[in-house]
Amino acid sequence: MTNIIDDKEIDKIKYDALDFDSYVHVLAESILEESSPPNIAIYGKYGSGKTSLVKLLINKIHLAPKQKNIINIFYDAWKFEHNNTDSLINLLSTLEKSIQLNKINFKEDVILNIFDYVKYIKIAISKIDNQKNEEKNSDNTSLLEIYELLKKLEDLLIEENFLLIFYIDNLDKCNSANCMKILESMNLIFDLKGFSFVITSDKKLLKDKLINSSIKDFEGYLDKTIQLPFYIPSFSGKMNDLLQNIYLRTNSNTELEKEIKDVLFSISSFNKLTPRLIIKLINRIKVCSKIYIKLNPNTQLSYENILSLFAISCTLEELFNGFHNVLIQSDTIANYIIKIMQTELFYKDEFITNINILNDNKKLLIDLLENNFHILKMIFSTEAGKYWLENKAYRISTYEFLKSNNDIMEDMQINSLPIYKTDFMENIIPVKEKEIDPKKFISIPNNEYEISKYVVTNKWYEEFILSDGYNNTKYWIDLPSQIWLINNKITTLDEKYEKMIEKESIYYRKKFNKELKKEDFNKALQPIVYITYYEALAFCRYLTDIDEKYEYMIPSKRQWEYFANSGDKTRIYPWGNNWDNNYCNNASNQLNKTTEIGMFPQGDSKFGVSDMVGNVWVWTSTLDNNDYNYLKGGSWNFSDPSYFKISNSQMNFYNNPSYQHYDIGFLCIRKEKK
Numbered sequence: 078m079t080n081i082i083d084d085k086e087i088d089k090i091k092y093d094a095l096d097f098d099s100y101v102h103v104l105a106e107s108i109l110e111e112s113s114p115p116n117i118a119i120y121g122k123y124g125s126g127k128t129s130l131v132k133l134l135i136n137k138i139h140l141a142p143k144q145k146n147i148i149n150i151f152y153d154a155w156k157f158e159h160n161n162t163d164s165l166i167n168l169l170s171t172l173e174k175s176i177q178l179n180k181i182n183f184k185e186d187v188i189l190n191i192f193d194y195v196k197y198i199k200i201a202i203s204k205i206d207n208q209k210n211e212e213k214n215s216d217n218t219s220l221l222e223i224y225e226l227l228k229k230l231e232d233l234l235i236e237e238n239f240l241l242i243f244y245i246d247n248l249d250k251c252n253s254a255n256c257m258k259i260l261e262s263m264n265l266i267f268d269l270k271g272f273s274f275v276i277t278s279d280k281k282l283l284k285d286k287l288i289n290s291s292i293k294d295f296e297g298y299l300d301k302t303i304q305l306p307f308y309i310p311s312f313s314g315k316m317n318d319l320l321q322n323i324y325l326r327t328n329s330n331t332e333l334e335k336e337i338k339d340v341l342f343s344i345s346s347f348n349k350l351t352p353r354l355i356i357k358l359i360n361r362i363k364v365c366s367k368i369y370i371k372l373n374p375n376t377q378l379s380y381e382n383i384l385s386l387f388a389i390s391c392t393l394e395e396l397f398n399g400f401h402n403v404l405i406q407s408d409t410i411a412n413y414i415i416k417i418m419q420t421e422l423f424y425k426d427e428f429i430t431n432i433n434i435l436n437d438n439k440k441l442l443i444d445l446l447e448n449n450f451h452i453l454k455m456i457f458s459t460e461a462g463k464y465w466l467e468n469k470a471y472r473i474s475t476y477e478f479l480k481s482n483n484d485i486m487e488d489m490q491i492n493s494l495p496i497y498k499t500d501f502m503e504n505i506i507p508v509k510e511k512e513i514d515p516k517k518f519i520s521i522p523n524n525e526y527e528i529s530k531y532v533v534t535n536k537w538y539e540e541f542i543l544s545d546g547y548n549n550t551k552y553w554i555d556l557p558s559q560i561w562l563i564n565n566k567i568t569t570l571d572e573k574y575e576k577m578i579e580k581e582s583i584y585y586r587k588k589f590n591k592e593l594k595k596e597d598f599n600k601a602l603q604p605i606v607y608i609t610y611y612e613a614l615a616f617c618r619y620l621t622d623i624d625e626k627y628e629y630m631i632p633s634k635r636q637w638e639y640f641a642n643s644g645d646k647t648r649i650y651p652w653g654n655n656w657d658n659n660y661c662n663n664a665s666n667q668l669n670k671t672t673e674i675g676m677f678p679q680g681d682s683k684f685g686v687s688d689m690v691g692n693v694w695v696w697t698s699t700l701d702n703n704d705y706n707y708l709k710g711g712s713w714n715f716s717d718p719s720y721f722k723i724s725n726s727q728m729n730f731y732n733n734p735s736y737q738h739y740d741i742g743f744l745c746i747r748k749e750k751k
Contacts, residue, residue, distance in 0.1 A: 115304035124353025155247035234271025385461035610734035634699035643683035651682035661691025664716035693742035712740035
């Protein structure tokens, strides 16, 4: 058992190993005990625990004696980065949902009044944004309306002793424009009594983004926005507590192996170390060791020896990659390192004179030894470090293992390559347009509903677009969809995919190391993707409007599960109870795109429905407790079989109905009109 450690933020003090409890106690006091609470910035490097600190702060404030009526609003700025909606609208929408979730805790009439003000402010701002997009002059009446609404909201919050606290996480991950928009919202829109903000960011990254947004006086701008900057201190000296609590979070009965623990202690004072990097190192060392044993079943090395080798190789590669590469195959360098670790002295002139290696490598080693001698001495003073230096063949073996895995990933141009490929390409069944009816519906035994055999395709959805569906108000009858539609109308399918490329290309390139291309998604028989729940619902209303016989709708979560398991609740996947990579389009197939409908008939449900799992996630009409719609079925973007199970309470997926992504589509059900 490998005991992989998750890298989720902590939200319970018992898991705190970095004195966060002391920090949140003081930060909570500064918010709760001030008549005008400050805006707080929590600064720290990537992986230093900023989100954990925020979650602990939220819990601290939630449990504190109530001097004010408090609503905590957690906003992951990066999560909304790929949403077409304006950042300010996203902030207001998140505020709306938080108010709804907390309405039972306060006077009903007061909380409804606050909710109404927020809703009307959002509508007014959407109206102005729409005018800008249509190149019209903004209506001064609308600006005045927003000002009056904000003033009334402020008066209400003061009168009822309310404090709305926004926690904006991952601000430094946003692009410069959205980052600037959020900070401007804090300065211009939410600069009201009754509001307080806590943001998290790497300050250097935030500075770069503001400079890109033409902010020349970075410090001055932040001083105006942030009244209380807080820098997460180094966790140097707390390694033992950190490791104990990491394992407490995993509920593991086993402790961290000594070979790994010793190496981690040796680097505990390294200034670039973060809790996230520690977790990453532990996981990588243990997984590589397990795989190495699987690939070399006849090795004479003990498990402890293998852990020692990978503990050093992974650590050196992660922290000192150039040094690691030079040191691997050179016994001369290894022996020299052993010598200077014994004498605890490094003489640059002696090294230049006596070590005969390439000048570039010599310069690299000198720089590393001069600047990191203490850390390297600690690493190689461990039993694992000594064993690694003294066994050239073994250290080369572990290095070649790590290098071969890196080379495979580079050759495949993918960052998350599964260890084993499937034989998908040998089993693929191509289809031709004339051989398939994308609009086919299947009758369900003893059920009033029929279900579309396939997910809705580009060609079918394009009919809705070309029929002016985005301008026909009878297909967009509820207020949230109308607000979303203001800034998201399209007239061609190509326009939709252009927007997808614009919004998603950076994220896609980071994940797959390749370009996001329209032609990988826009073929006639590929599923329509980058589709919101609002659009799927409007499409169903369009079909209902043009069909005299049937009424169309999006299936509920329960209906989807029934159609997928064909009435057998014990069925795990649509085809049966055994997972097979070749029965649906999933990440193990390494296509990194959707496939045309009908290519996986072996994965059809017993009712005959295709692509119930894999290819694209599909919307359902069922809402979770946060009023987000459930998504079902998994997609080409996922590989773990758990995502594709028909019913799995531990893998429930849901999202904002306005969310769009390149692996989300939908299917329809219908019944006869009465």
